[in-house]
Amino acid sequence: MSTAVLKVDKLVKRFGGLTATDHACVSVGQGEIHALIGPNGAGKTTLIHQISGALHSDSGSIHFCGQDVTTLPMHERALLGLVRSYQITSIFGRLSVLDNIALAVQAVEGSSFRFWTSSRSDKERYAKAQAVAERVGLGQHLHRLANALSHGEQRQLEVGLALATRPKLLLLDEPMAGMGPDESERMVGLLQSLRGETTILLVEHDMDAVFRLADTISVLVFGKVIACGDAQHIKDNPEVKRAYLGDEAHPTGPAQEAA
Numbered sequence: 250m251s252t253a254v255l256k257v258d259k260l261v262k263r264f265g266g267l268t269a270t271d272h273a274c275v276s277v278g279q280g281e282i283h284a285l286i287g288p289n290g291a292g293k294t295t296l297i298h299q300i301s302g303a304l305h306s307d308s309g310s311i312h313f314c315g316q317d318v319t320t321l322p323m324h325e326r327a328l329l330g331l332v333r334s335y336q337i338t339s340i341f342g343r344l345s346v347l348d349n350i351a352l353a354v355q356a357v358e359g360s361s362f363r364f365w366t367s368s369r370s371d372k373e374r375y376a377k378a379q380a381v382a383e384r385v386g387l388g389q390h391l392h393r394l395a396n397a398l399s400h401g402e403q404r405q406l407e408v409g410l411a412l413a414t415r416p417k418l419l420l421l422d423e424p425m426a427g428m429g430p431d432e433s434e435r436m437v438g439l440l441q442s443l444r445g446e447t448t449i450l451l452v453e454h455d456m457d458a459v460f461r462l463a464d465t466i467s468v469l470v471f472g473k474v475i476a477c478g479d480a481q482h483i484k485d486n487p488e489v490k491r492a493y494l495g496d497e498a499h500p501t502g503p504a505q506e507a508a
């Protein structure tokens with residue numbers, strides 16, 4: 250049995266009278282791809298925000314690699330390796346792919362920005378950045394400006410920026426959002442290639458992608474995790490069918506609706 254990298258226990262977040270996450274429990278094992286699914290407004294993004302530290306929790310606990318991080322601020326969780334994929338807004342559009350990733354490498358090395366750095370450390374940083382760019386399928390675009398990339402390539406770059414920080418757990422909120430079929434396929438391939446190497450917790454509406462990618466799926470409905478298991482277990486679960494997929498629906502039906 251794999252060790253839990255992340256253990257979320259009875260996590261609650263209230264917005265006034267609304268309980269967005271309601272004693273939610275999620276456990277993510279070392280090396281697994283874990284998907285969080287659920288209907289609109291189920292509390293998925295809220296839960297990701299609570300895990301990353303962007304939102305304070307009202308009650309419950311979050312343990313990361315055995316350490317209680319429930320009250321740690323976001324940057325301290327990130328330093329421990331609990332990293333949320335950068336948003337497109339944090340890509341520097343007027344820098345090249347390579348420069349963007351080199352900055353992320355520099356951030357994790359803890360060296361603050363200096364005008365004079367040794368050419369050797371520069372070389373090493375750029376070699377690491379190039380390896381990451383190749384890892385996320387952007388090896389052909391090293392010197393392109395980030396804002397000249399397609400939407401899908403920018404999302405690949407976001408994953409690259411996160412990977413450059415060597416996360417122990419990568420949080421991805423809808424990595425396939427806004428993508429066409431080819432771009433989605435590339436992202437699925439990229440995430441599949443990270444299996445076993447990087448532990449991933451992702452929120453995704455594209456059921457086809459989820460069923461192909463996830464080792465484990467947790468289903469959130471009205472802030473509660475109503476089911477957890479592999480794709481087949483989730484497809485066969487009567488409560489999931491009733492509450493989320495719909496009684497009449499074919500298990501993969503909503504993929505087309507959500508896409």
Ligand SMILES: Nc1ncnc2c1ncn2[C@@H]1O[C@H](COP(=O)(O)OP(=O)(O)OP(=O)(O)O)[C@@H](O)[C@H]1O
Binds near residue numbers: 267269288290291
């Ligand atoms: N900052 C906020 N203030 C008030 N209510 C909020 C806030 N953020 C989220 N909510 C509410 O909390 C509930 C859960 O929202 P959340 O965005 O987490 O759901 P979700 O499962 O990610 O939805 P979607 O799939 O549509 O993105 C919703 O009813 C939402 O309106």
